[in-house]
Amino acid sequence: MEKPISIEIWNASGKYRVVSSKPMPGTRWIRLLTDQDCRVEICTAEKTILSVDDILGLIGNKCDGFIGQLTEDWGEVLFSALRKAGGTAFSNMAVGYNNVDVDAATKCGISVGNTPGVLTETTAELAASLSVSAARRIVEADEFMRAGHYKGWLPNLFVGNLLKGQTVGVIGAGRIGSAYARMMIEGFKMNLIYYDLYQSTRLEKFVTAYGEFLKTNGEQPVTWKRATSMEEVLREADVISLHPVLDKTTYHLINKQSLATMKKEAVLVNASRGPVIDEAALVEHLKANPMFRVGLDVFEDEPFMKPGLADLKNAVVVPHIASASKWTREGMATLAALNVLGRIKKFPIWSDSNRVESFLDENSSPPSACPSIVNSKQLGI
Ligand SMILES: NC(=O)c1ccc[n+]([C@@H]2O[C@H](COP(=O)([O-])OP(=O)(O)OC[C@H]3O[C@@H](n4cnc5c(N)ncnc54)[C@H](O)[C@@H]3O)[C@@H](O)[C@H]2O)c1
Numbered sequence: 001m002e003k004p005i006s007i008e009i010w011n012a013s014g015k016y017r018v019v020s021s022k023p024m025p026g027t028r029w030i031r032l033l034t035d036q037d038c039r040v041e042i043c044t045a046e047k048t049i050l051s052v053d054d055i056l057g058l059i060g061n062k063c064d065g066f067i068g069q070l071t072e073d074w075g076e077v078l079f080s081a082l083r084k085a086g087g088t089a090f091s092n093m094a095v096g097y098n099n100v101d102v103d104a105a106t107k108c109g110i111s112v113g114n115t116p117g118v119l120t121e122t123t124a125e126l127a128a129s130l131s132v133s134a135a136r137r138i139v140e141a142d143e144f145m146r147a148g149h150y151k152g153w154l155p156n157l158f159v160g161n162l163l164k165g166q167t168v169g170v171i172g173a174g175r176i177g178s179a180y181a182r183m184m185i186e187g188f189k190m191n192l193i194y195y196d197l198y199q200s201t202r203l204e205k206f207v208t209a210y211g212e213f214l215k216t217n218g219e220q221p222v223t224w225k226r227a228t229s230m231e232e233v234l235r236e237a238d239v240i241s242l243h244p245v246l247d248k249t250t251y252h253l254i255n256k257q258s259l260a261t262m263k264k265e266a267v268l269v270n271a272s273r274g275p276v277i278d279e280a281a282l283v284e285h286l287k288a289n290p291m292f293r294v295g296l297d298v299f300e301d302e303p304f305m306k307p308g309l310a311d312l313k314n315a316v317v318v319p320h321i322a323s324a325s326k327w328t329r330e331g332m333a334t335l336a337a338l339n340v341l342g343r344i345k346k347f348p349i350w351s352d353s354n355r356v357e358s359f360l361d362e363n364s365s366p367p368s369a370c371p372s373i374v375n376s377k378q379l380g381i
């Protein structure tokens, strides 16, 4: 980043120096830090994705804690620089932390925070939105109207897929995958098949109870099934949404072979991480199967799409906005700031990172704890 780096400073005389590589929504996160004697420095440079060198410049010679973004490459270089500057705390402003070398952070004695829970419903709602938008060809129809092509109602105009009574598939039934499954079951009376390394007992119990409710009301009950393999989901589901973490085991989880397993008229949604899908193979599959549709919030080479994807009418694409609701983004900023503040003040780790509501109440002081530190055990804190 060319000098001088543009920085917004809050509480300049603060004892602790906390740096944020991006402006974040709301101001509560700033006040929570300044109220605890932190000087807060926010990088306001226009450059979207900061390089390791840019961040080294921001860390400088004294930095107690750093709030970073999922677009940044946090490894040995940055964590040793942060340690050398006297730092002990880092937090991603994200629940996903595949951009962070956690082992490198632990080696440097740096805690790694993330922001689970506060973005679960927001992200699931976007995945549900992409499911409906793709199934019912909303974006194609919108473009058709705006271009003045509409000449009146026609029996075959933008015919899409019915969701009611169909099968929704979830790969990765964790926080967001379970919330998404519930939305599609409650909202569209879909039947569930899911694949995860772990049983999603709470989700299963919900679907069973909801099915009983529908039955007592004389309606067709919804059902659930835990698949023994991902391929079973791909074969049986009409709509499939991907919600696993991105790691070595889920890189290119969806590839040419798995795409060929799916129904020709299926809908595939991805609001997890782009590299979960072999995007070049997806482009070829979409070209060869015009009735197959996708809704994508994330991309393998963000911010770029693989060649050809932008031209495809059977793809709905949005720029990684799944967690972009005001409440969620302000909450993520708050959790990230409190992960850093908690470590600086040597607060304990919060008991349940899935239950973070008490940190998010604007009208009360948050618990004196770190909401979510992914390497707390390794650090012995
Ligand atoms: N697009 C966005 O803006 C956005 C927003 C939030 C989260 N995310 C992504 O979604 C991911 C999930 O978030 P979460 O809060 O639901 O996490 P989570 O940890 O609650 O759920 C992830 C689930 O994936 C499962 N899983 C891991 N490997 C798997 C595999 N090989 N096959 C099937 N399941 C597997 C885990 O068992 C777990 O249940 C995050 O890691 C992040 O990358 C994206």
Ligand SMILES: O=C(O)[C@H](O)CO
Residues within 6 Å of the ligand: 070, 093, 094, 095, 096, 097, 119, 322, 323
């Ligand atoms: O991992 C996350 O939290 C998202 O990708 C950004 O909200």
